[in-house]
Amino acid sequence: AQSVTQLDSQVPVFEEAPVELRCNYSSSVSVYLFWYVQYPNQGLQLLLKYLSGSTLVKGINGFEAEFNKSQTSFHLRKPSVHISDTAEYFCAVRVGAAGNKLTFGGGTRVLVKP
């Protein structure tokens, strides 16, 4: 069974500074990888996804992530954060094309300070 680990439960960062959220997964088969953002009392919004091809994927709101198969990682980055990026971020994995379920990491709370 696959698992997803988000190494940082909370990341404080100053406005306009860069941020990196770490995500590692464990799976012996091919996976689809996702990053979602959740604002307070809301559902999840897809930031970006890796399915195949280029290991660097760009998403909405200036976020990007890099898939590293050898390190089984999918870290999320943004070069300059805004106050509005304060939210909870979830990494998720879905196993292969036949898989149905998303397995989520524990989440990372990003708090952007002015």
Next chain:
Amino acid sequence: GAVVSQHPSWVICKSGTSVKIECRSLDFQATTMFWYRQFPKQSLMLMATSNEGSKATYEQGVEKDKFLINHASLTLSTLTVTSAHPEDSSFYICSARDRGGRQYEQYFGPGTRLTVT
């Protein structure tokens, strides 16, 4: 874009009563819908997968008699929490997969906050 709604957005009920939560795909048909539960400051835990016209598949440890799921149409799935207890208080989120869209994509609803007193 694909929109999923949930109703109600929040509900308070007394212990021992039942409460129904609706999940609707507004602009697409969803053959598969998923129900998640999220405790405060925690991640989403999949409770069950429902396919239109068939019985839901529950994750290990989820009581199917307590959390009744009905996926009666291609745009509606309901979760009924029966005989609710305070420990059932949580944030319930549904997601749906577009029948005609990319198989890997799930669209999430805004969530329903349930408080059992």
